[in-house]
Amino acid sequence: xxxxxxxxxxxxxxxxxxxxxxxxxxxxxxxxxxxxxxxxxxxxxxxxxxxxxxxxxxxxxxxxxxxxxxxxxxxxxxxxxxxxxxxxxxxxxxxxxxxxxxxxxxxxxxxxxxxxxxxxxxxxxxxxxxxxxxxxxxxxxxxxxxxxxxxxxxxxxxxxxxxxxxxxxxxxxxxxxxxxxxxxxxxxxxxxxxxxxxxxxxxxxxxxxx
Amino acid sequence: xxxxxxxxxxxxxxxxxxxxxxxxxxxxxxxxxxxxxxxxxxxxxxxxxxxxxxxxxxxxxxxxxxxxxxxxxxxxxxxxxxxxxxxxxxxxxxxxxxxxxxxxxxxxxxxxxxxxxxxxxxxxxxxxxxxxxxxxxxxxxxxxxxxxxxxxxxxxxxxxxxxxxxxxxxxxxxxxxxxxxxxxxxxxxxxxxxxxxxxxxxxxxxxxxx
Amino acid sequence: xxxxxxxxxxxxxxxxxxxxxxxxxxxxxxxxxxxxxxxxxxxxxxxxxxxxxxxxxxxxxxxxxxxxxxxxxxxxxxxxxxxxxxxxxxxxxxxxxxxxxxxxxxxxxxxxxxxxxxxxxxxxxxxxxxxxxxxxxxxxxxxxxxxxxxxxxxxxxxxxxxxxxxxxxxxxxxxxxxxxxxxxxxxxxxxxxxxxxxxxxxxxxxxxxx
Amino acid sequence: xxxxxxxxxxxxxxxxxxxxxxxxxxxxxxxxxxxxxxxxxxxxxxxxxxxxxxxxxxxxxxxxxxxxxxxxxxxxxxxxxxxxxxxxxxxxxxxxxxxxxxxxxxxxxxxxxxxxxxxxxxxxxxxxxxxxxxxxxxxxxxxxxxxxxxxxxxxxxxxxxxxxxxxxxxxxxxxxxxxxxxxxxxxxxxxxxxxxxxxxxxxxxxxxxx
DNA sequence: ATCTAAACGAGACGGTACGTCAGGTCTTGGT
DNA sequence: ACCAAGACCTGACGTACCGTCTCGTTTAGAT
Numbered sequence: 053x054x055x056x057x058x059x060x061x062x063x064x065x066x067x068x069x070x071x072x073x074x075x076x077x078x079x080x081x082x083x084x085x086x087x088x089x090x091x092x093x094x095x096x097x098x099x100x101x102x103x104x105x106x107x108x109x110x111x112x113x114x115x116x117x118x119x120x121x122x123x124x125x126x127x128x129x130x131x132x133x134x135x136x137x138x139x140x141x142x143x144x145x146x147x148x149x150x151x152x153x154x155x156x157x158x159x160x161x162x163x164x165x166x167x168x169x170x171x172x173x174x175x176x177x178x179x180x181x182x183x184x185x186x187x188x189x190x191x192x193x194x195x196x197x198x199x200x201x202x203x204x205x206x207x208x209x210x211x212x213x214x215x216x217x218x219x220x221x222x223x224x225x226x227x228x229x230x231x232x233x234x235x236x237x238x239x240x241x242x243x244x245x246x247x248x249x250x251x252x253x254x255x256x257x258x259x260x261x262x
Numbered sequence: 263x264x265x266x267x268x269x270x271x272x273x274x275x276x277x278x279x280x281x282x283x284x285x286x287x288x289x290x291x292x293x294x295x296x297x298x299x300x301x302x303x304x305x306x307x308x309x310x311x312x313x314x315x316x317x318x319x320x321x322x323x324x325x326x327x328x329x330x331x332x333x334x335x336x337x338x339x340x341x342x343x344x345x346x347x348x349x350x351x352x353x354x355x356x357x358x359x360x361x362x363x364x365x366x367x368x369x370x371x372x373x374x375x376x377x378x379x380x381x382x383x384x385x386x387x388x389x390x391x392x393x394x395x396x397x398x399x400x401x402x403x404x405x406x407x408x409x410x411x412x413x414x415x416x417x418x419x420x421x422x423x424x425x426x427x428x429x430x431x432x433x434x435x436x437x438x439x440x441x442x443x444x445x446x447x448x449x450x451x452x453x454x455x456x457x458x459x460x461x462x463x464x465x466x467x468x469x470x471x472x
Numbered sequence: 473x474x475x476x477x478x479x480x481x482x483x484x485x486x487x488x489x490x491x492x493x494x495x496x497x498x499x500x501x502x503x504x505x506x507x508x509x510x511x512x513x514x515x516x517x518x519x520x521x522x523x524x525x526x527x528x529x530x531x532x533x534x535x536x537x538x539x540x541x542x543x544x545x546x547x548x549x550x551x552x553x554x555x556x557x558x559x560x561x562x563x564x565x566x567x568x569x570x571x572x573x574x575x576x577x578x579x580x581x582x583x584x585x586x587x588x589x590x591x592x593x594x595x596x597x598x599x600x601x602x603x604x605x606x607x608x609x610x611x612x613x614x615x616x617x618x619x620x621x622x623x624x625x626x627x628x629x630x631x632x633x634x635x636x637x638x639x640x641x642x643x644x645x646x647x648x649x650x651x652x653x654x655x656x657x658x659x660x661x662x663x664x665x666x667x668x669x670x671x672x673x674x675x676x677x678x679x680x681x682x
Numbered sequence: 683x684x685x686x687x688x689x690x691x692x693x694x695x696x697x698x699x700x701x702x703x704x705x706x707x708x709x710x711x712x713x714x715x716x717x718x719x720x721x722x723x724x725x726x727x728x729x730x731x732x733x734x735x736x737x738x739x740x741x742x743x744x745x746x747x748x749x750x751x752x753x754x755x756x757x758x759x760x761x762x763x764x765x766x767x768x769x770x771x772x773x774x775x776x777x778x779x780x781x782x783x784x785x786x787x788x789x790x791x792x793x794x795x796x797x798x799x800x801x802x803x804x805x806x807x808x809x810x811x812x813x814x815x816x817x818x819x820x821x822x823x824x825x826x827x828x829x830x831x832x833x834x835x836x837x838x839x840x841x842x843x844x845x846x847x848x849x850x851x852x853x854x855x856x857x858x859x860x861x862x863x864x865x866x867x868x869x870x871x872x873x874x875x876x877x878x879x880x881x882x883x884x885x886x887x888x889x890x891x892x
Numbered sequence: 893a894t895c896t897a898a899a900c901g902a903g904a905c906g907g908t909a910c911g912t913c914a915g916g917t918c919t920t921g922g923t
Numbered sequence: 924a925c926c927a928a929g930a931c932c933t934g935a936c937g938t939a940c941c942g943t944c945t946c947g948t949t950t951a952g953a954t
Contacts, residue, residue: 061920061921061929062920062922062927062928062929063920063921063927063928063929063930064918064928064929064930064931065929065930066930067919067931070930087381088380088381088382091908091909091910092909092911093908093909093910094909096932101932102930102931102932102933102934103910103911103912103932103933104912104913104930104931105930105931105932107911108931163380164380166377166436167376167377167378167380168377169377169437170297170298170374170376171297171298171374171377172298176438180437180438184437184439185439188439208453209449211440212446212449212453213453215430215433215440216426216429216430216453218429218433219426219428219429219430219432219433220422220426220429221429222429222432222433222436223425223428223429223432224425224429226380226436227379228386229390229394229395229398236422239422240422240426243418243423243426243458244457246456246458246459247453247454247456247457248453249456271897271952272895272896272897272898273896273897273898273950273951273952274898274899274900274949274950274951274952275898275899275950276898276899277900280900280901301939302940302941302942303939303940303941304940306901310901311900311901312900312901312902312903313902313941313942313943314899314901314943314944315899315900315901317942317943318899318900481903481947482901482902482903482946482948483901483902483903483904483945483946483947484903484904484905484944484945484946485904485945485946486904487904487905487945490904490905490906507800508800508801511934511935512935512936512937513934513935513936516906520906521905521906522904522905522906522907522908523906523907523936523937523938524904524905524906524907524937524938525904525905525906528905583800584800584801586800586856587796587797587798587800587801588797589797589857590718590794590796590856591717591718591794592718600857600858600859604857604859608859631860632850632866632869632870632873633873635854636846636849636850636870636873638853639848639849639850639851639854640842640846641849642849642852642853642856643845643848643849643852643853644845644849646796646799646800646852646856647799647814648806648810649810649814649815649818659839660846663838663843663846663877663878666876667873667874667876667877668873669876694923694924694925695924696924696925697925697926700925700927721913721914722915722916723913723914723915724914726927731926731927732925732926732927732928732929733915733917733928734917734918734925734926734927734928735925735927737916737917738925738926
């Protein structure tokens with residue numbers, strides 16, 4: 053999580069084996085019992101590792117989980133870049149939603165991490181910079197390209213469009229009142245498109261009646 | 263939280279004084295130390311109340327906080343119903359954001375509750391039905407009226423529009439990467455309006471290319 | 473260990489069952505593994521008791537052991553009061569030594585407690601007042617009676633005689649260079665007698681040469 | 683503490699500097715925080731030495747302390763050999779007691795070592811042979827000379843007399859119920875003398891009345 | 893006026909996990 | 924081979940809360 057420049061330092065090197073065992077144990081326990089039931093003690097026990105070894109390299113159980121999650125995801129995360137914005141956006145959202153869906157899966161883990169970020173300011177930063185911002189940037193760049201191509205109004209706030217997309221996703225993920233499925237991807241993409249569309253050329257969109 | 267029919271039952275009545283003391287203690291501790299540091303033990307101690315009394319009437323510390331929060335808010339929450347949808351929506355969002363802003367205030371408490379809802383399925387339900395859904399319904403009815411007036415397309419999914427509004431709010435509240443201020447209220451209202459606007463009559467918005 | 477006046481105090485009473493289980497577990501573990509290997513954690517585990525319950529009533533593992541030891545000993549400890557001082561003293565010493573001799577027994581426990589008293593000032597006081605001083609007083613009263621009868625010189629320091637008796641006992645117990653057996657009881661009693669004897673009447677003991 | 687024959691062995695020689703640093707650090711920490719708070723880690727840290735270096739040459743922290751103590755004391759410990767036994771004995775005891783008295787001093791260290799010897803059988807042997815027995819032999823030889831001169835009865839058990847002298851000393855040192863001062867040296871010497879005195883020549887000491 | 897039953901404060905109980913400390917072992921790179 | 928450094932596994936520490944379980948004490952409706 054931190055130093056890499058272990059160049060000329062004396063002393064034993066960090067054990068890659070222990071690191072892997074910890075991450076693996078964390079994932080296993082997450083799968084078996086869910087985030088809420090996870091404890092550092094249990095991870096250490098299951099990984100056959102001293103608690104101190106965990107405390108030495110991570111700041112909290114959430115940090116462990118975050119690293120495990122990132123390490124696990126192959127996530128080239130290259131967004132599909134051909135096609136119209138509507139197509140690309142829908143595909144992006146659909147694949148993102150897809151990844152959350154396994155029963156004891158990524159979605160539940162992310163919920164746990166987001167919860168932890170509310171209770172632990174230190175971790176909140178790790179979480180934001182290590183995960184949230186990366187995903188945001190990905191989507192933002194997709195939108196920026198579309199904007200450059202004129203598919204989005206030049207003055208539309210891409211930042212806010214990103215918030216709307218991820219906002220809906222997280223809101224449904226956390227509240228659980230509605231599914232995150234392909235239909236949503238379609239409809240959400242369409243609404244975002246309409247929201248960000250350049251105003252109709254030369255014939256300003258007359259709202260409603262008038 | 264549960265029974266009201268204390269009609270003919272024998273035995274001592276529930277002490278209104280204890281109930282008030284618990285809620286007040288919870289709010290005080292929230293203000294002083296934040297949600298993460300809160301514990302049932304501390305609430306009981308501070309309220310001068312036995313732990314059992316809390317367990318008798320609430321299912322978790324989150325339930326106590328939720329009730330305290332609801333009891334505290336005067337919540338007329340009558341949405342302003344005159345004016346165009348744009349005006350009403352912006353006003354609604356602005357006042358909602360406003361309520362979250364005090365430093366150790368409502369926003370932080372809500373973050374804590376949302377976190378708890380991720381870790382405790384039982385509470386998740388209480389939270390959704392006791393708070394989330396009420397706010398959603400409020401906004402939905404505003405949008406429904408506008409839709410009836412023709413300010414929103416007849417086929418737009420109001421449910422999803424609500425998700426977009428609250429999604430952005432929660433997302434920013436939980437991640438903290440951007441402010442929840444009046445400017446956001448304005449811009450968000452405007453984007454939602456555009457997203458839900460009835461299609462321009464007779465001249466369909468031609469996307470991109472063309 | 474502390475309060476007894478639990479008269480009008482509210483709250484649940486101390487569980488006599490837990491207290492007994494702790495003392496018994498302590499003795500069992502002492503027998504099985506010796507004092508050095510004892511831990512509060514192990515006592516709690518073995519007694520089926522929460523650690524907090526031990527910390528609530530005792531200040532250290534040594535306190536537990538001390539109480540277990542005292543509770544275990546039937547300790548009528550009435551010193552035999554008939555017979556000459558020589559006989560009484562020898563009997564007292566012999567029975568005292570006898571009590572220490574079991575293989576994983578009282579002697580080893582006392583060694584552990586004395587060790588602890590060196591490392592923990594708080595316990596040192598408990599140990600002195602709860603055990604050491606009681607035994608000292610017992611022996612001192614025996615000697616005082618003998619002094620009253622004229623079997624010991626009027627000006628001899630009984631306090632110091634007690635130190636000599638117990639000093640030898642503890643010294644051998646702790647260093648282990650020589651046995652604590654009946655022969656020692658006999659010889660030690662005899663030397664103490666000579667040391668404390670009233671000076672020979674009318675013919676003062678001429679030291680050395682002459 | 684162990685091997686000395688580093689005759690033809692290959693490899694780097696033992697660092698005298700490290701050895702000295704360890705002993706010095708041990709003494710410093712003893713002075714500053716007392717025996718109970720001492721740890722091998724702290725010694726290594728303070729001495730700027732690897733833990734392994736300590737484990738390589740000593741078996742326990744007690745061993746380090748023992749060596750430090752012995753190395754520190756110049757202690758030719760030549761007992762004064764002129765004068766009557768009474769004088770010599772009193773001087774011996776007085777100077778011994780004197781050495782223990784500094785506030786965070788030798789006495790407290792010896793208490794710690796004796797404690798350790800109770801908890802660690804391996805060290806008990808080191809302690810007995812490396813310190814206890816030497817002191818005993820010193821006193822025994824003094825008494826033996828006196829016995830040869832006829833100042834002590836021929837049949838008195840010198841071994842036991844030594845136990846009585848050191849027994850009182852250790853007992854008071856460990857229990858702390860009474861001081862180890864010059865007055866004690868005087869009185870103890872006198873009692874030991876009486877206990878070991880040759881019986882009055884040709885007219886057996888008639889006890890008391892009779 | 894008693895009886896009965898629930899709620900109350902207090903606080904002890906068996907537990908789980910926390911984060912820290914030290915023990916003793918094992919690398920690593922440098923001398 | 925030894926050394927300083929430091930990571931490693933182990934296991935105990937003492938603490939905080941958890942949710943449950945007595946206690947003896949009100950409080951109130953039903954008798």
